[in-house]
Amino acid sequence: MPKSNIFIRSTGTAAYHNKNQWFMKSNNSGKVIIPVLLLLASTITLFPALYAFPAADDFCCAWLARQHGFYLGIDFAQTNGRWIATLFQHANVVLVENIALYRIVPLVAFVLILSSVLLFFKTYKINIPGIRNIYFSWFVTLMIFGNMPNISEMLFWYSGSSTYLLAVVFTLFSWSFLHPSQSNGIFYFIGIPLLLMSASFNEISMFVAPLGAWFLNYKTNSRILYASISVFAATLSIALISGGNHSRMAFFKDSFSLRYAVTAFTAQTLRFAFIFLFSLPLVWLFIAGAISGKIAEKKKFFKRFLIPLIPSVIAIGLPIAATGILGQHRTINYAWTIFVILIIIQNKDILKQPVINFKKLFPLLLFALFISPVISAITEDMFRGKFAEFSRIMQENRIKDATGPDSSTKEFSRELIPASLENIYPVRGWNSKDNLCPDLYYGAIKK
Incomplete structure (x- = not known):
């Protein structure tokens, strides 16, 4: 066999193997990147649970x-x-x-x-x-x-x-x-x-x-x-x-x-x-x-x-x-x-x-999760410190007799509640006049 043909076949085989190795590396990277992105998105989604309170x-x-x-x-x-x-x-x-x-x-x-x-x-x-x-x-x-x-x-x-x-x-x-x-x-x-x-x-x-x-x-x-x-x-x-x-x-x-x-x-x-x-x-x-x-x-x-x-x-x-x-x-x-x-x-x-x-678009769909309305809002509230501030207020004012802080205080505005946790909490000023459940439970109202 001519030397040139051997060179062509050998280099072609080498090129094939290199290409195949690149694909395998790429595929292995995908096996890691996909679950990592899913886990990260899940962590952000579930992050508000660390600050959830009964409501x-x-x-x-x-x-x-x-x-x-x-x-x-x-x-x-x-x-x-x-x-x-x-x-x-x-x-x-x-x-x-x-x-x-x-x-x-x-x-x-x-x-x-x-x-x-x-x-x-x-x-x-x-x-x-x-x-x-x-x-x-x-x-x-x-x-x-x-x-x-x-x-x-x-x-x-x-x-x-x-x-x-x-x-x-x-x-x-x-x-x-x-x-x-x-x-x-x-x-x-x-x-x-x-x-x-x-x-x-x-x-x-x-x-x-x-x-x-x-x-x-x-x-x-x-x-x-x-x-x-x-x-x-x-x-x-x-x-x-x-x-x-x-x-x-x-x-x-x-x-x-x-x-x-x-x-x-x-x-x-x-x-x-x-x-x-x-x-x-x-x-x-x-x-x-x-x-x-x-x-x-x-x-x-x-x-x-x-x-x-x-x-x-x-x-x-x-x-x-x-x-x-x-x-x-x-x-x-x-x-x-x-x-x-x-x-x-x-x-x-x-x-x-x-x-x-x-299959090729799947990584892009995963990245799209991070700009979805809920996940992006949670991320924003995390960086703004809203969850920590909300937790501080709830811990300080979650009083068992339902006589929470004065609703006229700006500090207790409903705007301080992170969007992912918005609800009616047993803190006066956040509690609706039509929802007496916390008051009933804590004994402020007898029924």
Whole structure:
């Protein structure tokens, strides 16, 4: 063989090996960088938990549990359809007196959400080729919290977390167990009770959990329709006959006002539809993928982008119809979380299309987490020292007789509360005149 050919072959082989070694190094770097970025984003997201304090309904639930035991709300609000959430809220008896334990709860809640998302994606075969399932599920969990309308009411406040965040966890677990692949096993029979419990956390999940179970599985499992209808009928019946729901609605003079409901519902639905669809880079990529190449089937746009908005329609419509007001952000938090899950499953084919290389874009999506509204706000409050100042005020003024500092003092302005922890605390000047829970709990008011 001529010497020149040997040189060409040898240098070509060397070049190949060098290129391959570079790829391996790059790939190994990615294996380190991705979890490091995810861990850093998680640390920032959970940082406010170190400064969380019981607030508002935490004290009412604790007071009611102490006064009335297991049934909790019989004297205060009679009964209501949120019987699973009520069970979990009994933990407030311990949590309001144990700040360290209260601050561990957000971490547990975060792990539960991540676990439910991971199982759901694994069951429904949702993934980015070349990216480990745990990393993608972790990223989605952070994306949910990083863009949440009000993370305080969902993650760092136990009363909100036990009613809405746990509803998401149970819903995703039930949908996973009810997947057709589990239809002949014991997991299917676990899924039905889980679905019933999912629908019993709040009025929004009462509709969304059974409806989602049917929608995700109706093509391959005919029995799911009967299960979904049965669960919905059972939970709706409990809600309709519950005296607590009737007494709550009596406080709202504009409840069931048709004219107001239509205008408010339309305005708020359009508002949140726009926010949901255009606030996430991942959704932008789905839209780009849907209008390009081989997957440009316009008839699928409804399924891809509008069906995931149905939970938000329910979360907006029910409170407006029943109370005449939009409702709390925690109901939108629930709808937002389900929206993210549904829009991913409705566009899972785009994740695997070569039109958009999600594997290469994944690091950019990770960096986008750090400029999301929630994570960037937490970072800003950290550098401004807001958390330390908030903690100082709470420690100095968390007085058991509920006679906190003078509300006229500028130092105790609500503006001092970090955005990620905004709530009603047992410090006079921050406590709402309509929320007497801390006063009841600490004994300032006898009832």
